[in-house]
Amino acid sequence: MNLALRVNGRTIHADVEPETMLVDVLREHAGLTGPRVTCGVGLCGTCTVLMDEQPVSACILMAPLAQGTEITTIEGIPEDDAVVRCFDRHHAFQCGFCIPGMVLTGRAMVAEGHAADREEIREGLGGNLCRCGCYLKIIDAIEEAAQ
Amino acid sequence: MNTSTARARRDQDNNEGTGNARLRPGETSAVQGVNPRITAGIRYATDGGIPGEWHLRIIRSSVPAGRVTGFQTALLDDEIIFLTPDDVDAAGLPAFGCQIADQTVLTREPKFVGDAIAAVLAPTLAAARIAASLVEVSYERAPAVFDEMAAIAPDALLVHRSHATSESDSAYFDMRPQDGTNVCHRFRIRTAALQGRQEPNVITELDDSDTALADAFAQADVIIDEVFHTPAAAHVPMEPHATNAQWVEGRLEVVTGTQTPFNMRQDLAHIFGLAADDVRIVVPPMGGAFGAKTFIRTEAITALAARVSGRPVRCVLDRDEVFNEVTRHPSTVRIRLGAKADGTFVAKRIWAYVNTGAYADCGPGVAQKMGYAGVGPYRFEHVAVDSYCIYTNLPPGGAFRGYGAMQSVWASERAVDLLADRLGIDAVELRRQNLLREGDTFCTGEVMHDSHFEELLDDAASAVGWEKDGDRAGKGVAIMLKGMQTPSKAEARIQLLPDGRYEVQAGTADMGQGASEMLTRLAAEYLKCDVDQIVVCTPDTDRVPYDTRTTSSRSTHMMSRALADAAQDLLQHGTVGHGYVSNDGGLDPDTGQGVASSHWHQGSAAASLDVDEETGVITLRTLYASSYAGKVVNPHGADLQNEGSMILGLGSALFEELQFSDGQMTNPNLSDYNIASALDVVSISHKVMQIPGAEVHGLGETAVPPVPPAIGNAVASFGYHVTRLPMTPERVLAAAPSHEQASPPVGHIQGEEGA
Ligand code: FES
Ligand code: FES
Numbered sequence: 001m002n003l004a005l006r007v008n009g010r011t012i013h014a015d016v017e018p019e020t021m022l023v024d025v026l027r028e029h030a031g032l033t034g035p036r037v038t039c040g041v042g043l044c045g046t047c048t049v050l051m052d053e054q055p056v057s058a059c060i061l062m063a064p065l066a067q068g069t070e071i072t073t074i075e076g077i078p079e080d081d082a083v084v085r086c087f088d089r090h091h092a093f094q095c096g097f098c099i100p101g102m103v104l105t106g107r108a109m110v111a112e113g114h115a116a117d118r119e120e121i122r123e124g125l126g127g128n129l130c131r132c133g134c135y136l137k138i139i140d141a142i143e144e145a146a147q
Numbered sequence: 148m149n150t151s152t153a154r155a156r157r158d159q160d161n162n163e164g165t166g167n168a169r170l171r172p173g174e175t176s177a178v179q180g181v182n183p184r185i186t187a188g189i190r191y192a193t194d195g196g197i198p199g200e201w202h203l204r205i206i207r208s209s210v211p212a213g214r215v216t217g218f219q220t221a222l223l224d225d226e227i228i229f230l231t232p233d234d235v236d237a238a239g240l241p242a243f244g245c246q247i248a249d250q251t252v253l254t255r256e257p258k259f260v261g262d263a264i265a266a267v268l269a270p271t272l273a274a275a276r277i278a279a280s281l282v283e284v285s286y287e288r289a290p291a292v293f294d295e296m297a298a299i300a301p302d303a304l305l306v307h308r309s310h311a312t313s314e315s316d317s318a319y320f321d322m323r324p325q326d327g328t329n330v331c332h333r334f335r336i337r338t339a340a341l342q343g344r345q346e347p348n349v350i351t352e353l354d355d356s357d358t359a360l361a362d363a364f365a366q367a368d369v370i371i372d373e374v375f376h377t378p379a380a381a382h383v384p385m386e387p388h389a390t391n392a393q394w395v396e397g398r399l400e401v402v403t404g405t406q407t408p409f410n411m412r413q414d415l416a417h418i419f420g421l422a423a424d425d426v427r428i429v430v431p432p433m434g435g436a437f438g439a440k441t442f443i444r445t446e447a448i449t450a451l452a453a454r455v456s457g458r459p460v461r462c463v464l465d466r467d468e469v470f471n472e473v474t475r476h477p478s479t480v481r482i483r484l485g486a487k488a489d490g491t492f493v494a495k496r497i498w499a500y501v502n503t504g505a506y507a508d509c510g511p512g513v514a515q516k517m518g519y520a521g522v523g524p525y526r527f528e529h530v531a532v533d534s535y536c537i538y539t540n541l542p543p544g545g546a547f548r549g550y551g552a553m554q555s556v557w558a559s560e561r562a563v564d565l566l567a568d569r570l571g572i573d574a575v576e577l578r579r580q581n582l583l584r585e586g587d588t589f590c591t592g593e594v595m596h597d598s599h600f601e602e603l604l605d606d607a608a609s610a611v612g613w614e615k616d617g618d619r620a621g622k623g624v625a626i627m628l629k630g631m632q633t634p635s636k637a638e639a640r641i642q643l644l645p646d647g648r649y650e651v652q653a654g655t656a657d658m659g660q661g662a663s664e665m666l667t668r669l670a671a672e673y674l675k676c677d678v679d680q681i682v683v684c685t686p687d688t689d690r691v692p693y694d695t696r697t698t699s700s701r702s703t704h705m706m707s708r709a710l711a712d713a714a715q716d717l718l719q720h721g722t723v724g725h726g727y728v729s730n731d732g733g734l735d736p737d738t739g740q741g742v743a744s745s746h747w748h749q750g751s752a753a754a755s756l757d758v759d760e761e762t763g764v765i766t767l768r769t770l771y772a773s774s775y776a777g778k779v780v781n782p783h784g785a786d787l788q789n790e791g792s793m794i795l796g797l798g799s800a801l802f803e804e805l806q807f808s809d810g811q812m813t814n815p816n817l818s819d820y821n822i823a824s825a826l827d828v829v830s831i832s833h834k835v836m837q838i839p840g841a842e843v844h845g846l847g848e849t850a851v852p853p854v855p856p857a858i859g860n861a862v863a864s865f866g867y868h869v870t871r872l873p874m875t876p877e878r879v880l881a882a883a884p885s886h887e888q889a890s891p892p893v894g895h896i897q898g899e900e901g902a
Pocket of ligand 2: 093094095096097098099129130131132133134385434435659
């Protein structure tokens, strides 16, 4: 089927099977490498994108369901974004593979006022895994961005 | 698409090194502007690709042992290229393996569920997936063996009929395969008085009475003798293994996420009958590795497919394949520890049974490290260690953050606490009394230098408010030493570019530990210039000089010195500077004497926790680790490495375990295999211990091994004597002190009084 998706303020067209997952369309048709597949089952958060500002796991979201929404990937976030800058300042990354998903999740938490304290930030990050183990600095970064 | 032109420019720079057809080297300068790792401005091997490449899917054995008797391929489309062991034979590809030559590119005699037996190549990934699902395989099943103790039993069936040591540089010590058994390497330590005795070649029973060496314990008043277990665990790099390969005018070019570019070059050259110079390995940054991306993984089959098809080929593993590709060695470790009544350690005996699965990989090296790390940073008059690397029909075990030390430190540091209980001596004091100090001799004959065990022990103890002879309910400590790859070599080159910047050319692969940042900072320091003046080229064996590999936390230590030499050379001689360092040594496999490590990774940990009596759930109040770093190059990076190690250790301690049913992994996914999340790190704090003027020490895994025993000792302080990792609630409850018994848990110790 022919899909038209709004991604980072542009329209992306792709001719795909209806059961294609959003992450595959973003990577293979839109050339975006920020959303990444690690678990493929909605548990790790490396494929996180914002759909109308809400974090979703693009590995388990069928692409047609994203039509009519506004998708934002890390590539659509400006470098001077507060959360991005706090991640940078706190050096909240190692390999970086999970980090775009962490930033997007953190952004939504900050925007919605769900980053009031470290406890709430930890809860909010429960669906974003980082095997390098950068959690402490990631929490520091989001905590600062929320202030 | 990019909202920032600065980022777009960097993206372009980075793209050049990693994925395009010409494999031009790129630059990654990790310290200017917002780090591109945050904004997806770097390309991993899984992002890149060579234009026109086809996609490879590996067909894997569904039986743990046996023979493939046929493939039914009638349903495959004509364009699909189907590869079998016949193609491997036709190409004349020899056996390979980093330490034992026991693998083939595709096998007709699978040795574990998941072994690569065939492959399909198709123009798209979707077509390759469909093709793989259409191939039917028939097998003749054979009996299999999974447990290391069953596999070392005298009548065990043999996983491999014979043992052949590899010619690879990675086989850096003498192998001691035991013919007619599943032991592909036996490592021993025998301190002076215990050498040269008549002993059995292989000790197969966990309750062996050890008559040949029993007199070593004659002076001991108390002896602890206990068996501990560690299961297989998964590395879970977030980025899967990803390889792109092509043949260009007879040369093999491979872009792959690997920690071992030069070993990879040598091993692929061996497999394909090429000169090393005719193989090029380019290593983009990895999305995590933790040991999983070492030696040949997907590279040989991808290269073969590229050669057969005459096209570029890409192979990216699915998550369940990543789980099965390589694991942490399951291990059974028996510790016998003897002391005098005043607490002086007298003798230690270790039997380590290291389950290396179907292929040795670097299991012999892991067995060696497990052997000596289990002795711990203590003085002993007598030490005897037998560490066996044993084949079974499980997926291969390989390098894993902590490299064998975790399994034996878990056992040995738990044993120290059991001994302290028996002696009625404070567990910290007992350690202090026996610690190796500057100038003491380790069991390998090495004289200790730059040793800081006492500070590390005190630091950990004070982090949990340990008071000498005070109430230690819920508190535990552990201390450890582990070695660094020895012998090894590192070379670095620095080139002055026409625009006045310097390019650092070094083989250190970046798997998230911040290699390029480390190189940038150090080069700027040595050249006395700004970090903006430094660019670091992507590791590319065509462009960077030799380096042994990026493992065992050796790179910061070794490469920093090579780089210092290169900078010196450049400042003296103009536009190009070369630096070279090597560390020499190695251990005799039969006596364990020699040089285990040119410097020691030293670390301690402490835990303070509660155990719920009803549920067995452990709640951490404090988890602390203190790691000796010498001089720190990158303070953020040092913190991150130490925290990351602790968090991995925490998972190993409490929940990570690969499970198998008849050899088939039953939890190869992130819903059934849990790794630590942000919710698990509340209690964590740590210290990176620096000493002014000290040399740079690696820090990549120091905090992994002491964490499980620190937690285990804290749990045991309530009477729960858990001997098997992870310490799940069920295991904690099963280890509960029985009601008749008073704590401390002496009732569980099979200790016996010495002579
Ligand atoms: S890849 Fe989508 S949640 Fe893990
Ligand atoms: S930074 Fe490597 S997985 Fe999070």
